[in-house]
Amino acid sequence: MNIAAYVKNHANHNGNKIAIIHSNTKYTYKKIWSLIEGVCEILISKGVAKGDRVGLSMKDHPLHLIAHFSVAAIGGVIVPIDHRWTDKEKQNTSITFKIKLIITDQESPKNIESITLKESDISEKTSSSHHIDLDYDKELLISLSSGTTGKPKGAILSHDNLYQRFESQWRSIGFNRNDYFALLTPLFFGAGRSFAMSMLVVGGTVEIAPPPLKPEEIIQILKKKYISATFLPPTLLRRLIPFSLSSKPMFSQLQYLIYSGEPLHSEEVLECLNKISSNLTGYYASSEGGGISLIKPKELREFSNTVGSPIHQTEIKIVDDTDSIVGENVIGKLKYRGPGVATKFIDDKGNESSTNKDGGWFAPGDLAMMLPSGHIELIGRGDDVIIRGGINIYPNEIESILSKANEIKEVVVVGHKDRKFGETIIAFVETTNDFDPKKVLDYCKEHLAPYKIPEKFIKMDSLPKKESGKIDKKQLRQSLISS
Known part of the structure; x- marks a missing residue:
């Protein structure tokens, strides 16, 4: 099913619930669905049809998050584009991924088909729902990562791929409709985007605090009593540690403080547990396949050198150069498969390929070993x-x-x-x-x-x-x- 259908369902059955908070402005589910439909109307008027790729090059605010669901609702394919890129970088990405249109909130990039959107342009607009195919569930998002040339390459994700990733977060991490998630990282990046979209699909609330943020600003946001979850990369966690002046963790009310993107060393994990949040949760993932493994707070002290065990519906194996599974405590190449893993890819020259040849197994490029406890210890990148x-x-x-x-x-x-x-x-x-x-x-x-x-x-x-x-x-x- 089209992921936008879940947001529409919340608007119909719990429309007055707060969906997004930004700069003290609150948006209900009824309000954001109205905005989603308004953006749909504009996209359709510009000739965007099912299967067309739409670039999102915006700063971090509600309309950026809402636009994801608008593109989804009309059957388009989202291509994230960093608003800080040069016009040349945006133009190259547009050509490589055959983008029909770029949505921006700044001056339109030169030599690229684009529209500049502001909330005031659409707040009073409505569209008839017959334009929106909520049963459409084919390609939805091209999840970008860096290619060997430094140019972006992408994994093509379907509506179902993304929904399965969200469900694994709900089941493995514990996210639910009662959570208030503080979005402190850019929507352009996979983790922040995934958690924010997941929160709206499950019916929770997202508070958007546009980065870059100083440590003092992050602390002020996370001290709010209603914030129950957030994601911070290790770089930001390290910056927070010196600000802990008490013997107790700074954010006692947080139920989930998720870190991902790169490992924390064992002693850093323990420092974060003691000084920042006792509910620190490690989430190992890749842009191509979503969540791989998870380590919860109760395990972190004993297995702080690991990335935990496989998340919901995900299989992991460690193999040697002949693709044979190795024993415990033996270093090998990590592979995993699950319903969130992409099956089609686009390289940095725009060529598409499939990974179905290996039975759905995907190798993110990491070396690891399986411990007797079932936990996975990352050793490093294969090319490192x-x-x-x-x-x-x-x-x-x-x-x-x-x-x-x-x-x-x-x-x-x-x-x-x-x-x-x-x-x-x-x-x-x-x-x-x-x-x-x-x-x-x-x-x-x-x-x-x-x-x-x-x-x-x-x-x-x-x-x-x-x-x-x-x-x-x-x-x-x-x-x-x-x-």
């Missing part, structure tokens, strides 16, 4: 492995050790070509003022095998970050080549 003198070295292990050193605030480890060993180990570090390389080296000798100790420590004021908040390893590797 450093091969030094024929030995596989996993940066995540070294980063985990170095992050415990008092002098180091943040660290990333990469490999660099070396004539003698094939690759050598380089550690980029963001440090405190009393950083002493000799002390850190002595610390490494105490905790790491000699061949795992970095050959070089490069001190930086701050590590470069991608728009998603993840450390940009590609930029760091490039800096080594350039030097």
Whole structure:
């Protein structure tokens, strides 16, 4: 079924319930359905039909979230586009993914078919529901990730793919219609978009707080008594830790504080549990397949080095180079399958392909091992492995050790070509003022095998970050080549 049908159902049966809060303005389900229909009318008047791809390039506000359901309602396909991209980047994405029209809230991009929408343009408009096919459930969203060239590539998701992802969140995390979810990350990014849409489909409430946000602003929002759930990437969690001045967690009322996007090291997990929220929940996912595994608060203290166990309706296996399943505590390639996994993809040149050949199994590119407890420990990205003198070295292990050193605030480890060993180990570090390389080296000798100790420590004021908040390893590797 078309996911917009669920929002319409809430509007019909619980229309006065608050669906969205933004800057102290409250939108009921009846109101947002009226806006959804209004945007549908505008899209149809511009010639958008079933199967057409519509780019959403907007800042973070209610109309952006609402537009997702409008495109869905008329059978269109959503293509997320970061509003901060240049016109050239938007134009390239439009060509690659054959976008019919881009919706923006700013000046229209040059040489691209687009419309600029403001809420005042549609607040009084209504459309007849015969334009909206709520039984249509084919392609819905192209979930973007970076290709090998740095240009976007995408997984094509159907209405059912997305609904199954939402249901796994409801069943595995526990989201329900009584929740108030604080959206603190951009709608352009997969996690924030997925959780926000999921909350409206289940009948809950989303409070939108447009990023970027300072730690003090995040704290102010999450201190609101009615906020029950939110998502924060590890980068933002780390920024909050110094603001904890009590022996108790800062956000006692939060039922779900979800982190995802990159791992937290074990000691960081424990700090977040003690200082930020005792209901910290780890959610391991990919843009191509949605949720993979989950670790709940009651397990985190014992298994803080893992990403938990498979979520609802998802299977996971760890395989070797011959695609045979490996035993417990053996490192291999992680694969998973489930109803939320995409079956069609578009590469960064616009070519479509299918993954049905492998029985629905998808490999996100991570190395992992299955523990006897059934929990999954991530070792790192397959392309991050450093091969030094024929030995596989996993940066995540070294980063985990170095992050415990008092002098180091943040660290990333990469490999660099070396004539003698094939690759050598380089550690980029963001440090405190009393950083002493000799002390850190002595610390490494105490905790790491000699061949795992970095050959070089490069001190930086701050590590470069991608728009998603993840450390940009590609930029760091490039800096080594350039030097």
